[in-house]
Amino acid sequence: MSLIGVFDSGVGGLSVLAALRAELPHERFVYFADTAYAPYGERGDDYVIERSRKVAEQLIQEHGIKALVVACNTATTAAIHLLRAEHPSLPIVGLEPALKPAVATSRTGHISVMATRGTLSSAKYAALRDSFSGSATVRAVPCDGLVKAIEGFDTAGIEMLCARYMAEAGPFGHATGEVDTVVLGCTHYPLVKSQLQRHAPPALRFIDTGAPVAQQTRRVLASLGRLADGGEGGLQLQGSGDLAVLEAAAAHWLQRPRQTDAAMPAPIPT
Ligand code: DGL
Numbered sequence: 001m002s003l004i005g006v007f008d009s010g011v012g013g014l015s016v017l018a019a020l021r022a023e024l025p026h027e028r029f030v031y032f033a034d035t036a037y038a039p040y041g042e043r044g045d046d047y048v049i050e051r052s053r054k055v056a057e058q059l060i061q062e063h064g065i066k067a068l069v070v071a072c073n074t075a076t077t078a079a080i081h082l083l084r085a086e087h088p089s090l091p092i093v094g095l096e097p098a099l100k101p102a103v104a105t106s107r108t109g110h111i112s113v114m115a116t117r118g119t120l121s122s123a124k125y126a127a128l129r130d131s132f133s134g135s136a137t138v139r140a141v142p143c144d145g146l147v148k149a150i151e152g153f154d155t156a157g158i159e160m161l162c163a164r165y166m167a168e169a170g171p172f173g174h175a176t177g178e179v180d181t182v183v184l185g186c187t188h189y190p191l192v193k194s195q196l197q198r199h200a201p202p203a204l205r206f207i208d209t210g211a212p213v214a215q216q217t218r219r220v221l222a223s224l225g226r227l228a229d230g231g232e233g234g235l236q237l238q239g240s241g242d243l244a245v246l247e248a249a250a251a252h253w254l255q256r257p258r259q260t261d262a263a264m265p266a267p268i269p270t
Contacts, residue, residue: 002066003030003236004217005059009038009051010151010241011249012188013071016095018254019210020069021233023218028234030063031250035241039147041116041186045078048118052079055240056087066226069217070094071187073115073209077122091220095209097185099128102207103136106181110137112169115185117142139179141169147188153249158192166199173201184208191253 004024006017010033017031032055034040040048052075059065068090070076070083076094084092097119102111119125120140129138143165149157172179182204184190190208197206221227239246 003028003063004067004069004221005030005032005056005063005065006069006071007032007034007052007055007059007075008072008187009033009040009074010035010147010188011246011253012147012150012186012191013069014250014253015187015190015208016069016071016210016213017235019214020217021235021254023211023214024221024228025233026228026231028228028236030059030065030236030238032059033237033239033241033246033249035151035239035246037240038151039116040072040074040078041118041147042144043118045118045122048075048078049082051075052083053086056083060087060090065090067091067093067217067221069213071213073097073185073187074118077119077124091224091226093213093217093220095187095213096128097125097183098207098209098212099132099136099138099183101212102181102183102205103132105205105207106136108174108176108178108180109135110139110177110179111181111183112139112141112179113183113185114141114143114165114169114189115183116147117144119185139169141165143186143189146192147186150188150191158195162192162195163199166196170200172204174203179204181205181207 004027006029034051034055037051070080080094097113097115120142146161169182174180237246
């Protein structure tokens with residue numbers, strides 16, 4: 001039974017992987033963190049396209065993956081159309097900032113979208129935002145530096161940047177003109193949700209895309225008859241950076257026990 005490939009520029013996609021594993025407990029995953037080339041979000045499209053192509057190619061060559069989840073808003077925006085064109089028989093699931101559920105549930109009609117500069121400056125995002133122009137006011141908050149701080153376990157940097165960007169995302173509340181919903185449009189940001197929440201009233205809603213992407217992956221696999229039919233799920237970690245650091249990040253973010261042999265190539269039953 002082949003694996004589902006999942007990739008991101010670094011550890012951010014682990015927030016999507018957690019949702020995938022909850023939704024698809026019998027599946028085996030290989031997660032690729034492109035840490036040596038992170039962050040993607042403050043570089044141009046050409047860079048992100050090249051990296052996305054290389055990572056997808058590696059997952060296909062090494063694992064013959066049966067599906068690919070692009071667990072990165074920036075890579076989805078820049079490269080998913082090319083990946084789909086180049087690998088027509090591989091189902092590829094991507095993600096975009098969750099504006100639709102945010103607009104559907106916001107009471108004030110004022111929403112802030114926190115994402116990378118790359119995502120927010122793309123034509124794809126502009127088209128998404130404009131499709132809601134009659135129904136909500138959407139503020140873009142590019143969070144420069146936050147991915148780098150998360151990748152580096154830089155606690156002080158994370159604190160400082162969360163405070164800064166939440167100040168830009170507000171004012172929060174339920175009165176006219178106040179923001180009641182924040183879209184986490186980068187897969188790294190759910191990992192620091194508790195730090196973001198410190199700068200917001202308890203009623204502020206945060207929306208991310210982990211669960212809907214996992215459900216979409218299930219639908220796609222089911223429609224192709226590629227769902228695992230029972231058995232133990234598994235997870236293999238891989239990346240362009242230090243595998244021990246990725247193991248530590250996965251242990252931290254997924255509450256996954258550390259492996260004694262970080263370089264172990266075989267899928268690890270979970
Ligand atoms: N986690 C990625 C995203 O969802 C990108 C982070 C980055 O490398 O800048 O956009």
